[in-house]
Amino acid sequence: MDLETGAHRNHLKKESWRTVLTLAYQSLGVVYGDLSTSPLYVYKSTFAEDITHSETNEEIFGVLSFVFWTLTLVPLLKYVFIVLRADDNGEGGTFALYSLLCRHARVNALPNRQVADEDLSEYKKKDNLIATSGSKTPSFGSSLKSTLEKHRVLQRILLVLALIGTCMVIGDGVLTPALSVFSAVSGVELSLSKEHHKYVELPASCAILIALFALQHYGTHRVGFLFAPVVLIWLLCISGIGMYNIVHWNPHIYKALSPYYMYKFLKKTQKGGWMSLGGILLCITGSEAMFADLGHFSQLSIKIAFTSLVYPSLILAYMGQAAYLSTHHVIESDYQIGFYVSVPDKLRWPVLVIAILAAVVGSQAIITGTFSIIKQCSSLGCFPKVKIVHTSSKVHGQIYIPEINWTLMLLCLAVTIGFRDTKRLGNASGLAVITVMLVTTCLMSLVIVLCWEKSVFLAIGFVFFFGTIEALYFSASLIKFLQGAWVPTALAFIFLLIMCVWHYGSLKKYEFDVQNKVSINWLLSLGPSLGIVRVRGIGLIHTELVSGIPAIFSHFVTNLPAFHQVLVFLCIKSVPVPHVGPEERFLIGHIGPREYRLYRCIVRYGYRDVHKDDTEFEKDLVCSIAEFIRAGSTEFNADMPKEEDDKMTVVGTCSSNAAGIRLREEDNEEIEQDPGTSEQREIKSPPPAMQLKKRVRFIVPESPEIDKAAREELQELMEAREAGVAYILGNSYVRAKQGSSMLKKFVINYGYEFLRRNSRGPTHALTVPHASTLEVGMIYNV
Numbered sequence: 019m020d021l022e023t024g025a026h027r028n029h030l031k032k033e034s035w036r037t038v039l040t041l042a043y044q045s046l047g048v049v050y051g052d053l054s055t056s057p058l059y060v061y062k063s064t065f066a067e068d069i070t071h072s073e074t075n076e077e078i079f080g081v082l083s084f085v086f087w088t089l090t091l092v093p094l095l096k097y098v099f100i101v102l103r104a105d106d107n108g109e110g111g112t113f114a115l116y117s118l119l120c121r122h123a124r125v126n127a128l129p130n131r132q133v134a135d136e137d138l139s140e141y142k143k144k145d146n147l148i149a150t151s152g153s154k155t156p157s158f159g160s161s162l163k164s165t166l167e168k169h170r171v172l173q174r175i176l177l178v179l180a181l182i183g184t185c186m187v188i189g190d191g192v193l194t195p196a197l198s199v200f201s202a203v204s205g206v207e208l209s210l211s212k213e214h215h216k217y218v219e220l221p222a223s224c225a226i227l228i229a230l231f232a233l234q235h236y237g238t239h240r241v242g243f244l245f246a247p248v249v250l251i252w253l254l255c256i257s258g259i260g261m262y263n264i265v266h267w268n269p270h271i272y273k274a275l276s277p278y279y280m281y282k283f284l285k286k287t288q289k290g291g292w293m294s295l296g297g298i299l300l301c302i303t304g305s306e307a308m309f310a311d312l313g314h315f316s317q318l319s320i321k322i323a324f325t326s327l328v329y330p331s332l333i334l335a336y337m338g339q340a341a342y343l344s345t346h347h348v349i350e351s352d353y354q355i356g357f358y359v360s361v362p363d364k365l366r367w368p369v370l371v372i373a374i375l376a377a378v379v380g381s382q383a384i385i386t387g388t389f390s391i392i393k394q395c396s397s398l399g400c401f402p403k404v405k406i407v408h409t410s411s412k413v414h415g416q417i418y419i420p421e422i423n424w425t426l427m428l429l430c431l432a433v434t435i436g437f438r439d440t441k442r443l444g445n446a447s448g449l450a451v452i453t454v455m456l457v458t459t460c461l462m463s464l465v466i467v468l469c470w471e472k473s474v475f476l477a478i479g480f481v482f483f484f485g486t487i488e489a490l491y492f493s494a495s496l497i498k499f500l501q502g503a504w505v506p507t508a509l510a511f512i513f514l515l516i517m518c519v520w521h522y523g524s525l526k527k528y529e530f531d532v533q534n535k536v537s538i539n540w541l542l543s544l545g546p547s548l549g550i551v552r553v554r555g556i557g558l559i560h561t562e563l564v565s566g567i568p569a570i571f572s573h574f575v576t577n578l579p580a581f582h583q584v585l586v587f588l589c590i591k592s593v594p595v596p597h598v599g600p601e602e603r604f605l606i607g608h609i610g611p612r613e614y615r616l617y618r619c620i621v622r623y624g625y626r627d628v629h630k631d632d633t634e635f636e637k638d639l640v641c642s643i644a645e646f647i648r649a650g651s652t653e654f655n656a657d658m659p660k661e662e663d664d665k666m667t668v669v670g671t672c673s674s675n676a677a678g679i680r681l682r683e684e685d686n687e688e689i690e691q692d693p694g695t696s697e698q699r700e701i702k703s704p705p706p707a708m709q710l711k712k713r714v715r716f717i718v719p720e721s722p723e724i725d726k727a728a729r730e731e732l733q734e735l736m737e738a739r740e741a742g743v744a745y746i747l748g749n750s751y752v753r754a755k756q757g758s759s760m761l762k763k764f765v766i767n768y769g770y771e772f773l774r775r776n777s778r779g780p781t782h783a784l785t786v787p788h789a790s791t792l793e794v795g796m797i798y799n800v
Contacts, residue, residue, distance in 0.1 A: 080283020
């Protein structure tokens with residue numbers, strides 16, 4: 019028995035390690051494409067103008083020392099050993115850090131937050147781990163938490179800080195493809211004359227970029243299996259060339275890894291050396307992807323891939339280039355200090371092909387990451403609604419956003435054609451990269467105190483150590499504002515403006531809904547018929563409110579006194595967790611007594627969740643309401659204040675509750691008598707007076723027994739489902755109210771309204787069929 023148990027454990031260990039190593043291999047193509055192509059342009063950008071290298075090689079050795087220690091301290095020490103631990107239930111990135119802070123300090127930017135959201139298992143998972151591993155919350159952490167919760171200004175600063183990091187990631191999505199592809203294609207300059215290569219370099223780069231963006235709508239899952247081999251071959255290629263150059267040109271180059279050469283470099287070059295740090299900074303482009311793409315892999319797999327392959331390969335590549343340059347002092351132009359000059363002549367064309375493929379893979383990763391972060395912003399109410407296409411039903415997170423894709427392509431082509439050289443592209447990309455890292459450092463310091471419950475001195479030490487390094491690089495990048503660094507600043511400002519205007523307008527719109535919601539007393543005074551004609555069918559009234567009756571309902575029934583026999587006030591909301599399990603998807607409750615047939619249904623999604631299509635969503639919604647009725651967990655309480663809603667009940671989807679009610683829908687001509695089983699019984703609707711397209715049956719478990727009232731309620735819900743579902747959506751026109759300031763009028767009347775008119779409406783967000791949609795127009799004076 020013990021031998022069998024031991025063998026089983028060994029088998030599980032082998033399987034788990036096999037899974038980790040497989041993920042580590044796959045992460046090469048998704049996470050490290052951008053970082054692995056940085057040797058293409060680091061030395062070329064560093065030695066572009068600010069410094070030149072002399073026969074003493076102090077500049078070359080100093081740059082190599084800076085590159086080595088920057089790669090060691092930022093990607094290896096900061097990200098691999100510290101930041102990767104700050105995951106949000108397996109997810110990473112700027113929004114993961116912000117989400118953690120939202121939950122611990124209750125500084126959530128989403129206005130429709132509920133206490134019930136804190137009962138989600140994903141909400142509690144990370145908290146429980148911290149509670150078991152940490153000690154009592156330090157006094158400074160408690161005071162910092164209470165300060166953040168009390169002061170709205172600090173909450174807004176925290177949100178803007180997260181949005182700045184997000185906007186710089188979007189800017190990087192424009193600059194990285196341009197820089198990577200242009201640097202890879204620049205290898206043709208060594209095989210063509212100076213007069214001819216300029217006619218090939220730019221058109222070839224633009225053609226590759228157009229093809230890259232044009233193929234996005236097909237998704238990456240069809241060619242994704244090629245990504246990891248391409249990056250693996252590229253890493254082995256640059257490390258092999260690096261080792262060859264070290265042995266052949268300067269075997270003692272390892273001495274340059276000493277930090278002493280950084281001091282000598284800055285002492286000799288002074289201001290020029292400081293300004294050249296903007297080029298050295300490019301050696302860590304793509305490091306943020308290790309954290310941002312954490313949700314697709316695991317911490318261990320990303321750590322193994324970086325420490326065992328990516329880090330050593332990059333160090334060998336930079337050492338090899340430095341070894342070559344240290345023995346080749348005659349420089350005719352900056353083209354001769356690029357990557358390809360250190361490649362042996364016989365290998366240049368094969369390496370050129372591999373480099374272009376690796377650049378495309380790295381660009382693809384940042385483009386996909388940009389799509390993902392736009393979706394997260396939209397889910398958390400900080401970006402206008404956009405069309406999100408899921409390109410793969412199997413691979414998590416593979417999405418395509420047409421509007422963003424073509425915008426990125428136009429901006430990318432404009433930057434490539436406008437700059438036409440690696441130096442200014444590098445200046446632009448460097449500022450975007452270092453700004454994101456600074457934002458991560460600031461948010462991580464808060465996570466250390468509030469979420470990890472560590473000493474404030476540890477957080478200060480973290481900010482001081484890494485913040486000083488990044489501030490040095492940031493200043494070197496910022497000084498080149500007019501030489502290209504203005505591009506990410508301008509892009510980030512535009513996107514930040516869009517996000518702030520949309521968030522502000524959405525918040526004011528929600529506040530108007532809350533202030534003008536209809537009293538439940540008014541609803542109850544109408545009686546079971548609500549004072550209107552109740553027609554067959556289910557009416558889904560979409561609202562942002564999680565409590566109360568939206569003004570759209572009274573506006574509608576005032577003008578058209580007829581409504582469906584079953585009314586569902588539907589709120590689809592995002593919560594500050596990555597995923598919400600299907601067993602916790604719905605919050606359902608009655609509004610008023612049972613005979614009113616009024617329900618409130620709150621559908622909760624995480625910011626990384628996939629929204630279902632209309633057909634499957636309708637089935638899950640009806641089935642969850644039926645399960646809520648069967649459970650009989652809510653009865654109308656006459657003693658309860660009538661301005662309050664009844665207690666909501668958590669109900670899962672049909673697939674998550676095997677012991678619950680099952681929904682069966684069939685076409686009329688296909689219905690056959692089902693013999694049923696001893697464990698289940700069916701509730702079937704009577705033959706309809708008019709021919710319906712489908713018949714609906716609820717398969718109800720034998721135990722527990724349901725009462726007569728619940729059976730009648732299920733019967734009516736079933737008949738309503740057979741008649742069809744109608745979506746009632748509010749089409750709001752937001753206007754600044756009289757007496758508002760000029761700034762508010764401009765932001766609301768022009769900014770927010772422009773974004774609303776040119777973004778996707780609620781019908782697309784819900785993926786509802788147009789034939790079943792009814793829009794009710796309302797003017798919101800905010």
